[in-house]
Amino acid sequence: MGTDPAVVLEVRGLRAYLYTRWGVVRAVDGVSFALREGETLGLVGESGCGKTMTGLSIVRLLPEPAGRIVEGQVLLEGEDLVTKSEAEMRRVRGRRVSMILQDPQTSLNPVFTIGDQILEALRLHHPDGESSLAARAEEALRRVKVAAPEQRMRAYPHQMSGGMKQRVVGAIAVAGEPLVLIADEPTTALDVTIQLQYLALLKEIQARTRLAMLFITHDFGIVARMCDRVAVMYAGRIVETGPTRALFRAPRHPYTEALMASVPRMEGSVARLPSIEGQPPPLHDLPTGCRFADRCAYVDDRCRREYPPTMPVGPAHEAACWRIEPSPPSR
Amino acid sequence: MLEDRAIATEPLIRVENLAKHFPVTRGVLIARTTGHVKAVDGISFTIGRQETLGLVGESGCGKTTTSRLLLRLEQPTAGRVLLDGQDVHALRGADLSRYHTRVQAVFQDPWSSLNPRLRVRETIAEALVVNRRVTRTGKLERVEEVLHQVGLPLSAAARYPHEFSGGQRQRIALASALAAKPELIVLDEPVSALDVSIRAQIMNLLKDLQARHQLSFLLVAHNLATVRYIAHRTAVMYLGRIVEHADTESLYRRPLHPYTKALFAAALPADPDAPRDDMILSGEVPSPIDPPSGCHFHPRCPFAMEQCSRVDPALKAMTPGHAVACHLY
Numbered sequence: 138m139g140t141d142p143a144v145v146l147e148v149r150g151l152r153a154y155l156y157t158r159w160g161v162v163r164a165v166d167g168v169s170f171a172l173r174e175g176e177t178l179g180l181v182g183e184s185g186c187g188k189t190m191t192g193l194s195i196v197r198l199l200p201e202p203a204g205r206i207v208e209g210q211v212l213l214e215g216e217d218l219v220t221k222s223e224a225e226m227r228r229v230r231g232r233r234v235s236m237i238l239q240d241p242q243t244s245l246n247p248v249f250t251i252g253d254q255i256l257e258a259l260r261l262h263h264p265d266g267e268s269s270l271a272a273r274a275e276e277a278l279r280r281v282k283v284a285a286p287e288q289r290m291r292a293y294p295h296q297m298s299g300g301m302k303q304r305v306v307g308a309i310a311v312a313g314e315p316l317v318l319i320a321d322e323p324t325t326a327l328d329v330t331i332q333l334q335y336l337a338l339l340k341e342i343q344a345r346t347r348l349a350m351l352f353i354t355h356d357f358g359i360v361a362r363m364c365d366r367v368a369v370m371y372a373g374r375i376v377e378t379g380p381t382r383a384l385f386r387a388p389r390h391p392y393t394e395a396l397m398a399s400v401p402r403m404e405g406s407v408a409r410l411p412s413i414e415g416q417p418p419p420l421h422d423l424p425t426g427c428r429f430a431d432r433c434a435y436v437d438d439r440c441r442r443e444y445p446p447t448m449p450v451g452p453a454h455e456a457a458c459w460r461i462e463p464s465p466p467s468r
Numbered sequence: 469m470l471e472d473r474a475i476a477t478e479p480l481i482r483v484e485n486l487a488k489h490f491p492v493t494r495g496v497l498i499a500r501t502t503g504h505v506k507a508v509d510g511i512s513f514t515i516g517r518q519e520t521l522g523l524v525g526e527s528g529c530g531k532t533t534t535s536r537l538l539l540r541l542e543q544p545t546a547g548r549v550l551l552d553g554q555d556v557h558a559l560r561g562a563d564l565s566r567y568h569t570r571v572q573a574v575f576q577d578p579w580s581s582l583n584p585r586l587r588v589r590e591t592i593a594e595a596l597v598v599n600r601r602v603t604r605t606g607k608l609e610r611v612e613e614v615l616h617q618v619g620l621p622l623s624a625a626a627r628y629p630h631e632f633s634g635g636q637r638q639r640i641a642l643a644s645a646l647a648a649k650p651e652l653i654v655l656d657e658p659v660s661a662l663d664v665s666i667r668a669q670i671m672n673l674l675k676d677l678q679a680r681h682q683l684s685f686l687l688v689a690h691n692l693a694t695v696r697y698i699a700h701r702t703a704v705m706y707l708g709r710i711v712e713h714a715d716t717e718s719l720y721r722r723p724l725h726p727y728t729k730a731l732f733a734a735a736l737p738a739d740p741d742a743p744r745d746d747m748i749l750s751g752e753v754p755s756p757i758d759p760p761s762g763c764h765f766h767p768r769c770p771f772a773m774e775q776c777s778r779v780d781p782a783l784k785a786m787t788p789g790h791a792v793a794c795h796l797y
Contacts, residue, residue, distance in 0.1 A: 183663035298752055328526035329690065329734040330749045337748060355664055358736030362744075382740045399668035400738050401693035403720065409675075410697065412668035416633050 142174040145316045145349045146195070146234075151209035153187075153194040156202075160421040164190035166373035168209075172317065175343065177350040179364035179381070181357070183417065187373040188353045192319045195351075196236050197226050213317070232262055235310035239322040241302035245294040251278075251305050252290030255312065262313040277308040281338060300331035304338070311342055318343075321353040336363060357400050361385065366453070369393045372417050372428035375447075379454030389456040392429045427459070435460055478553065479514035480652060480684050481538065486511050486547035487708075488533050492757055503757050507533040509708035510547065515652065518678060520685040522699030522716065524692060524731070528753055529705040531688045535654045538686060539573050551652075572645035576657035578637030582629040588615075588640055589625035595647040614643040617680075618673060635666035639673070646677070652684045659694060671697055692735045696720055701789075704728045707756055707764040713783065714790035724792040727765045763795065771796055 153165040164187040172178050180188045193199050195211050197218060211218040213233060221229065230236075238244050246254060255274040263270065271290075278286035281304040294302055303323060310318060320339065324332040336359065343350060352363055360367055360381065368378045369390065377390040388394040398411040415432045418424055426441040427433070433440065439459050447457040489504040508530040515521045523531040536542045538549055540556055549556045551567065559567050572595075575581045582591055589611045596602050596610060612622055618639040629637055638658065645653050658674070659667040675698060677683060689695050695702055696716055703713040704725065712725040723729050733747040749768050754760055760767050766776040776795055783791045 183665060300752055328753070330526065330730055331752060333734040333736075333746070333748055337746075356736070357664075357738035361738055361740040361742065362736045385738070385740050396665055397738065399665055401668070401671070401697040403693050403696065403732070403735060403737050410668040410672055412672055413665040414669065416635065416666070 142176065142347075144171045145174050145214055146172040146351075147210075147212040148191070148195065149210045149212065151191065151194060151211065152207045153190055153199060153204060154207050155190075155200070155204050157421070162420045163373050163423060164204075164420055165194055166420075166423070168370070168373075168375055170368050170375065170378060172349045172351060174316070174349055175347040176366065177343070177352055177364045179360040179367040180351060180353045180370060181355060181360055181367055182370035183355060185417065185420065186370045187420070188370050189321055191370070192236060192321050192351065192353055195317075195319060196230055196234055197221070197223075198230075198236075231258060231310070231315065232313040233315050234317045234319065235313065235315040236319040236321065237303075237306055237310050237323045239325050241299060241306050241326065242294070244306045245302060247294050249293075250290065251292050251294065251297070255290075255305070255309055258309045258312045273312075277312050278305070280311075280342070281305070281308040282334075283308070298331075300327050300335065303327060303335060307335075307338065307342070311346070311348070314346060315348065317349045317351065319351045319353070322355070324359070325356075339363070357385075357397065369396070372423060373420055374428065374457070376429065376458070377454075377456040379451065379456075383451055383454050387451070389450045389454070389461060390429075390458050391433045391435055391460070393456075395432075395434070427457075479516045479519075480552065481515040481686070482550040482553075483511065483513050483534075483538075484548045484550070486534070486537060486549060487545045488530075488537055488542055489545045505756050506708045506759060507756060508537065508544075509759075511703075511705070511708075511710045512547075513703055513710065513713065515684050515686060517651070517684055518682045519701070520678065520687055520699045522687045522689060522695035522702040523705060524689060524695055524702060525705035526690065526731075526753055528707070528756060530708040530756070531705050532656060534705075535573075535656050535686060535688045538652075539571065539654055540567070569648040570651045571654065572648065572650040572652070573654040573656065574638070574641045574645050574658050577661050578629075578634055578641055579661075581641055582637060584629050586628075587625065588620075588627055588629070588643075591629075591640065592625075592644040592647050595644045610647055611643075614646045617646060617677065618643045633666075634662050635669060638662060638670055642670075642673070642677070646681070649681075650683070652686065654686045654688070656688045657690070658687070660689065660691060667694070674698055692720075692732065704731065707753065707759050709764060709793070710783065711765065711794070712792045714792075718787070718790050722790075724786060724790070724797060725765075725794050726769045726771050726796070728792075730768075763793070 149169050151165055151168045155162040155164055168191055182188045194206055206219050252274055255277055256270055259270050259273055275286045278289055283289050283304050324335050327335060364381050367381050367384045368375045371392050377393045388397055395413045399413060401410060413432050418428055426443055427445055430436045430440040445457045445459045447455050448461045449455045450461055486508055487510050488508040489506050491501045492503040492505060493499040494502045525531050537544055543557060556567055592611045592614060593607050596607055611625055615622060615624055620639050659670050687699050699716050702716045702719050703710045706727050712728045723732050730747045730749045751768050762777045762779055763781050766772040773795060781793045781795050783793045784797060785791045786797060
C-alpha cells in the first residue's frame, strides 16, 4: 500500500447539542472520524440522525442561538476549529473547508447575478488583483461545465435550472481551492440524469485537486458510486464505519444490515421488502443503552442497559454492537 | 406476487389521447397568449382492476399533470379519461359524487397534505361526510376500521397530525383515502419524502392494501426501484409523451428507448461492484413550451438519426405488452 495520504480533517468525540424549549436535542453525540486527502467519506443516515448537524459543526454554522458544540475537537490539519473565533472561521470557510447544501435555491442570493456571487467568493480569496477576477470567475464556471459562462455571469439565479444553479454553488465552493468539501445531499433536489452529471463533475474536481470530501447522503446508490469509506449514523452516533465494499458486502451493525436490506433493488427477485419497524428515538429523549435496541432483531438485556463500545471487525472496519465478539483486530 | 391480479376484460381506467396544454401569456392588462406548455401531449394507457401502473420520468415530463387529470383537478385540452367507460370530465350529479368516492389520492408530502387543525378522526371522517351519508356511529366504526387497516393504533384517532412522524402521517393519508372504499388511488410520489427505513414499510402496506381491497393504483414516481417493487406495468414519460410502455419486469430487463436506458443508467444501484455502463446525457430536459421537433428526445439522444428531428415516432409494440416510440426499432 505504501503510505496513506495525509489526514486533513479529524473529528474527535464531537458533541453538538441544540438547546430548545422542548429540551436538549443531542443531535451530534460523540462522533469521531478522519478524512484523508483525495478521499470521499460517506456519512449515511436517516433524517434527524445528526448528519447535517455534524457537517454544520465542522464549519461552525450551527443554527443560532440554539446550537452549541459542547465537547470534542474538529482538527483541520491539526488545528482545532472548535476554539476559533468567528473572524478566524471566516478565513477558514471557503478557503480551507467548503460546504454545498441540498437546495441550490437557498444557497444563492436571488437579487445578485451569478457573476456577482462568484466574484464575491473570489474577492475573499484573492484580495489583490481585481482586474483578473472576472476572467477567474468565468474560468470557475467553465470548470463546472456551465455553457456560455460569459453570458451566465450576467444571469440571475431564477433564470437557471436547478442543476445549473447547483453547478454555480459548486463553482463558488471550490473557487477558494479548499482542502475539504462537505457536500450535504447536493443532488437530492436534482433529476436523476442531472444527478449523474453532477456526481461525475464532483469526481472530476476531486481528481484534479485532491480534495477530501465528506459526502452526506441517505442514498446507498450514491454511496456505492462516490465513496471510498462509509460511516453510518444513527440517533446522533456513528454505529459503523468501514471501506465501502466491506460495508456493503458484510455489514456488521444490525442497523446497517437492516437498512441495506430495505432498499428496493433494480434487479433480482422482488419478493417482500424487509422493513425496519418503528422509528428512531427522539434526540431529546435518548435511551441509556443502544439507541437501535427497540428496532433491533437481535436485542437482549445488555443492549438496553449499556451503550456498546466500538469494536474492530475487519481492516479499517468497526462497529458498535454488543453482538461483536471482542477479538484481536484482523491484520 | 404479481401473478394473482385479477384480469378483467374492461380496464377500470382507459385514457385516450389525453392532452393538457397550458397557455403562456404575456402582458398584464391585455394578456396575449404567446405559446403553450404542452405538459401532457397525447397519451393513452389503461389501468386494470387490482393493477398498478407506474408513471416515471423527470420533473416536467407531465406525470403529475397526468395524475391531476385523472383526479379531475384539471380539464383536458383534448382526449378523455374513462372510468368504467364513462368520461370522468363529463360526469354530473350523482355520478360525479360517486366518482369522488371511487377515485382517491395520496400525495408526496405528508406534512402539507393533512390539515394541522383537524384530529386524525376528523380528517378521515371528512372523506366520508363529503362523499357519503353515514351515521355518527357508522362514521366512527369506519375510522377505526381504516386506522387498523393502515397499521395505526386506535388511539391515533384523537390526535393531531403534528404528533406523528412522516411515515405515520403517510399512513393517515392512506387511511383517509381508504375511508370511502375507493377503487383507484392515485399515488403521487407516496414514499419519496420518507426515510429509507420507513419507505419499505409503506411500500409493503400499499401492496397489502391492494391485495386485500382489490385496489388499482396509478403510481407517479421518479425512483425506478420503488416503481419496480409496486407497479405491474410501467410507462416512461418524456416531455409530455409516453416514450416506452411495458410490463415492469420486461421493461427493467430490457429497456429499449434510449431515454429509458439513460434513466436506468442514472439510477445508481446500491452496489459498489455494479457495472458502470454510464450513459451520461448531455444537456437538460428542454422547455415544454417549445419542445424539439420530431422525437422530443433527439437533441440529447446519443443515437439520433437524421429522421429523428423531423418525424415524430409512434408507439410501436415490440413484443406483446412492450411498446416503444423510437425510430431505432
